[in-house]
Amino acid sequence: MEWLLFLAYLILFSWLITKLGFIRNSGLSKKTLVVLFLVKIFAGIVYFQFHSLPAYKDRSDTWKFYNYSLIETEQLKTQPVKFVTDFFQSGYENKGGLFSDENSYWNDLKDNSMIKLMAVINVFTGNNYYANIIFFNFLFFIGLIVFYRLMKRIYPDKYYTLIVSIFLIPSFLFWCSGLHKDGLIFSALAFALFGFHRLLNRERIFHSLAILIISLLLVFILRNYLVMLLIPAMCVGFLINLFPKRTLLVLSVSVVAGTIFFFNAKHLHPSLDMPKYIVQKQAQFSNLEGSSVVETHKLQPDFQSFLSALPSALDMGFLRPHPGETGMISLVASVEIILFWLIFILCIIYRKKGLSQPPVIWTTLVFAFLVLIVIGYTVPFSGAVVRYRSLVMPLILTPIIGITFFNIIKKYM
DSSP states (O other): OHHHHHHHHHHHHHHHTTTOHHHHTTSOOHHHHHHHHHHHHHHHHHHHHHTTSHHHHTTOHHHHHHHHHHHHHHHHHHOHHHHHHGGGOOSSSSOOOTTOSSSOHHHHHHHHHHHHHHHHHHHHHTTOHHHHHHHHHHHHHHHHHHHHHHHHHHOTTOHHHHHHHHHOOHHHHHHTTSSSSHHHHHHHHHHHHHHHHHHHTTSSHHHHHHHHHHHHHHHHHHOTHHHHHHHHHHHHHHHHHHOGGGHHHHHHHHHHHHHHHHHHGGGTOGGGOHHHHHHHHHHHHHTSOOTTBOOOOOOOSSHHHHHHHHHHHHHHHHHOSOTTSSSHHHHHHHHHHHHHHHHHHHHHHTBOTTOOOOHHHHHHHHHHHHHHHHHHHHOOBHHHHHHHHHTTHHHHHHHHHHTBSSOSSOSOO
């Protein structure tokens, strides 16, 4: 019976994505849309099977979310008002630190949001995990279509090449197809970039502003520190929009000014002590256990410490795991990241000379590289780096592919 329900929803949503105007207007054929959606569903099932292995099940977030959602579904059915009000209550004496991992409403918000959403979906799926995969990937898929439409608008000659960089990067496909927050975060980021681009172009200003604000709120709920990286990246894009012929100067000044602000904002207000938050986040990760731990530089909240740790942070965020690290998963991940940067370098070499990039592209790239640097400074597990990094891989590869004067693949789809 569970598989019949799964198949029924699979057919329903596969049909639905070919009928919704926003998705259909992406320019992708019905066959391509259905195939890409089915690929994500298959990846979601693989994700579930992987996290059902004995070595991972007991510490898997996806199982934790699902088990808690069953309790929340019962509450939704019997006490719907309490189901809603509980979301806004912390259960602690105060709401705790914004970036703290312990006794913090803000930290719990990301998991609670996922659990509440899954609880609502359980009502329609009868608590069927496999059917839940379809519902969630429909939400994930919309975000991918948003990003595809944005990139296609900027690079209209790269229709099918962009499919690979947006939909089919292996680690991104795996981590953003399972029942977890990653797919929702990417969808929220895609809408934020979409709204930002339209704002810069003065298109339906109030509508675009609403999209941007709601998207930033969703990103904040699901992974709050990303908003603190996205806003500066948008400031860079805004300045490039004001001074389009001074892009290099804007980027250079932004790096210097951003660094100064990062280390001195605490003098404006103690809550703006950003180096302290990075140090705390590194310490929180270091207290966890994992087989892929890498010895990293222990940070202190000052410029010299961050500068000394920068080479190892770049290595961790951009290049780990290395080919020599043990385990088949590490080997596969290391091959992927080598190929990823190889394609990146080739695209830079074969770029269209003198091609001016719109501000949203610089925002996308600046944000992605900031995320990788923060990952490098805070995450000491190469396995965890693969997951967190996967979120921004399409944000890096897609614009870089877009600036080349050739298509990596031809129009076969």
